[in-house]
Amino acid sequence: MIISLGILSATLLLALLLGVRGARSASFSASGTTSGTPSLEQWSVGNRGFGTILVFMLLAGEIYTTFTFLGGSGWAYGRGAPAFYIIAYGAVAYIMSYWLLPAIWQRATAWKVLSQSEYFTRAYGSPALGNVVAAVSIAALMPYLVLQLKGLGIIVSESSYGAISANAAIWIGTTATVIYVVLSGVRGSAMTAALKDAMVLMCVIGLGLILPYKLHGGIGPMFARIAAERPDFLTLPSSGMSPSWFASTVLLTVLGFYMWPHTFGSVFTARDASVFRRNAALMPLYQLVLLFVFFIGFAALLSIPGLQGTEVDLALLRVTRDTFSPWIVGLVGAAGLLTALVPGSLILMSIATTLARILRPPRKGQPADSATFARLLVPLLAGVALWFTFRGGGTFVTLLLMGYSMVTQLFPALLASLFPTARISAAGAIAGIVVGEAAVAATMLGGVSMATLLPGWSPRITDINAGFLAVILNIVTMVLVSRLSSRVTAPVSP
Amino acid sequence: MTKPYRLLALVPAVAILGAPWFANRIEPRILGMPFLLGWIVCWVLMASVVMAVIGALDSRRS
Numbered sequence: 423m424i425i426s427l428g429i430l431s432a433t434l435l436l437a438l439l440l441g442v443r444g445a446r447s448a449s450f451s452a453s454g455t456t457s458g459t460p461s462l463e464q465w466s467v468g469n470r471g472f473g474t475i476l477v478f479m480l481l482a483g484e485i486y487t488t489f490t491f492l493g494g495s496g497w498a499y500g501r502g503a504p505a506f507y508i509i510a511y512g513a514v515a516y517i518m519s520y521w522l523l524p525a526i527w528q529r530a531t532a533w534k535v536l537s538q539s540e541y542f543t544r545a546y547g548s549p550a551l552g553n554v555v556a557a558v559s560i561a562a563l564m565p566y567l568v569l570q571l572k573g574l575g576i577i578v579s580e581s582s583y584g585a586i587s588a589n590a591a592i593w594i595g596t597t598a599t600v601i602y603v604v605l606s607g608v609r610g611s612a613m614t615a616a617l618k619d620a621m622v623l624m625c626v627i628g629l630g631l632i633l634p635y636k637l638h639g640g641i642g643p644m645f646a647r648i649a650a651e652r653p654d655f656l657t658l659p660s661s662g663m664s665p666s667w668f669a670s671t672v673l674l675t676v677l678g679f680y681m682w683p684h685t686f687g688s689v690f691t692a693r694d695a696s697v698f699r700r701n702a703a704l705m706p707l708y709q710l711v712l713l714f715v716f717f718i719g720f721a722a723l724l725s726i727p728g729l730q731g732t733e734v735d736l737a738l739l740r741v742t743r744d745t746f747s748p749w750i751v752g753l754v755g756a757a758g759l760l761t762a763l764v765p766g767s768l769i770l771m772s773i774a775t776t777l778a779r780i781l782r783p784p785r786k787g788q789p790a791d792s793a794t795f796a797r798l799l800v801p802l803l804a805g806v807a808l809w810f811t812f813r814g815g816g817t818f819v820t821l822l823l824m825g826y827s828m829v830t831q832l833f834p835a836l837l838a839s840l841f842p843t844a845r846i847s848a849a850g851a852i853a854g855i856v857v858g859e860a861a862v863a864a865t866m867l868g869g870v871s872m873a874t875l876l877p878g879w880s881p882r883i884t885d886i887n888a889g890f891l892a893v894i895l896n897i898v899t900m901v902l903v904s905r906l907s908s909r910v911t912a913p914v915s916p
Numbered sequence: 917m918t919k920p921y922r923l924l925a926l927v928p929a930v931a932i933l934g935a936p937w938f939a940n941r942i943e944p945r946i947l948g949m950p951f952l953l954g955w956i957v958c959w960v961l962m963a964s965v966v967m968a969v970i971g972a973l974d975s976r977r978s
Contacts, residue, residue: 503950503952503953506935506952506953506956509956509957509960510932510933510935510956510960512960513928513932513959513960513963514928514929514932514933514963516963516967517925517928517929517963517966517967520925520967520970520971640948641947641948641949642945642947642948643948644948645942645945645948645949645950649942649950653942656942656950656952656953657940657941657942657950657952658936658940658952664936665936665937665940668935668936669933669934669936672932672933673933696975699967699971699974699975700971702967702971703964703965703967703968703971704964706960706961706963706964706967707961707964709960710957710960710961713953713957716953
């Protein structure tokens, strides 16, 4: 227990040191503003100077979160084959990224934008659209940040054998994150992301290989046992989470993949477009980490059965605690801690940058914006997140589930911004997003699904993810309103 | 289309999206994994290879 506590504290300290050191290597005082205060461009997108490896670490840093770590093993444990969709969507999204990200990067760099909402403002020449996008971003990001903090609390209290309470862990982790985000901005996150990647790779691949052998005599024998005890568990059922569900959910998740404001913002850090082309080949390999996460979940299913409901997310930590000595538990907990801190830091920076750009819009002919205002927002936003983490009620959980669907609604307008010939107007984009979000709310809060809309139809149709309905309504509205609105202001080309 | 080799990218995408129709079974197992999981893993690896090939061909042209 003392050992695991030591490893956890040492990791947090190391992350803090690496994060703070990011400021020094950033050479903040070299250009732009006076007296060593970084410009917002330096602080939030690293002066657009990151190469392939740094961008890789940032993207991997924010895509593989506590949800991937705990949720991925929890899905394998609790649902079996439907969990495989988690490996599938990333790979398809990376194929798309080869064309999508260079196109976004090219425009964002030409316009010198720093946030997703600012991108939309510039692309459509409409601050109103930018504000709508900012509202969607923040409504989706805040719950996502709270999810990371809650995950952090669970991981640390489980892996310290209860020695540190979840609440204490959340306070300590958040404070450390705020310190390095304020001091070093995106460079700090990239540095801690490197530490995170190393620890996650080591722990997940290690556990994913050792657990099946130690507990069940190998990966083959483990799956043979599951197939014998639960023949349906390793394939998709013919209704419910059926093939239609799988393909539609993968496709929908791909559309939303880069629409998270902090992921979108990471695109701005790249120094040239070839960074994304190289990453399109690199990222799918990293996606295979999830395979080992699944092995851990399946190994837990046979050795510690009986976890129910939200407890399945503890499968990874429980099976590790039952099988290994405290120092391994400490390492796994430390890796888990970092999977919460790194995305958390990027989310904080993303919200702060979005707000800073809206409250203090850049003016022509003025010197580069200082990052001071955005940095001041960071502790404030962290305070709000803490408040929600400790006091959040049921509404909050719903917002969380809706987050992914909410950001997905930004995809049609983004795609249209890349094709000026589509002649989508700002009014069309706003109307599409508003209708899309309303449809998301109807499906997720109102219990509307394909099955309730089309009673009696075959599961092949009714299992299609209802999120598609929202995207289709969004596109139809966007096109119709664009055609009807008299003053058409099509997206400008870079 | 001036760069027909880029269509190669569709192959892993279709193989992954269509996995439950092509591969929704347990046998034959791939490295001990159920066939569905093994299929998806193979195509994730292929996605990496295909994108590397397209990237190399693209950069040679420019």
